[in-house]
Amino acid sequence: MWIGAWKKAKSVLEEIIEEEETHPYKQIVGIWEVIEQLLRAIIYAYRKVTYEKPQKLISMLPRLVKKARNKELIISLQKAYAKRKRIVHKSNIPDKAKLEEMKTEFCFAAQRLLNILRDKGCEVKDLLKGMELLCRGIYE
Numbered sequence: 001m002w003i004g005a006w007k008k009a010k011s012v013l014e015e016i017i018e019e020e021e022t023h024p025y026k027q028i029v030g031i032w033e034v035i036e037q038l039l040r041a042i043i044y045a046y047r048k049v050t051y052e053k054p055q056k057l058i059s060m061l062p063r064l065v066k067k068a069r070n071k072e073l074i075i076s077l078q079k080a081y082a083k084r085k086r087i088v089h090k091s092n093i094p095d096k097a098k099l100e101e102m103k104t105e106f107c108f109a110a111q112r113l114l115n116i117l118r119d120k121g122c123e124v125k126d127l128l129k130g131m132e133l134l135c136r137g138i139y140e
Contacts, residue, residue: 009037013130024099031106032084038113080105107135
């Protein structure tokens with residue numbers, strides 16, 4: 001299961017990078033999908049179960065992973081989920097500024113989530129490469 005989530009995260013990240021000029025809506029939804037799949041992979045690697053609701057994934061992370069007991073990480077995950085929810089469930093059409101906000105949350109959270117997966121023995125090199133491409137310019 002966790003390998004499937006990891007592969008899906010990798011696949012979606014590759015799609016986002018290939019279609020960088022696509023509409024911000026698609027990219028924001030895709031960015032959240034990568035985060036959600038990384039969360040699923042981590043939860044499954046530690047607990048051998050996963051949960052349907054994203055809020056449950058976020059709340060279980062610090063309970064299972066000591067390294068995830070980081071307030072900034074949890075806040076970043078919650079912000080990313082809230083942004084995605086607003087975009088998908090409202091009639092708002094996101095612009096490039098909203099996309100950049102989402103990328104900032106993604107880059108912060110994904111780096112920490114990938115470190116957790118690496119500590120668990122998962123090969124994250126390909127995901128790190130994709131993340132670096134997506135995150136270029138965010139922290140400069």
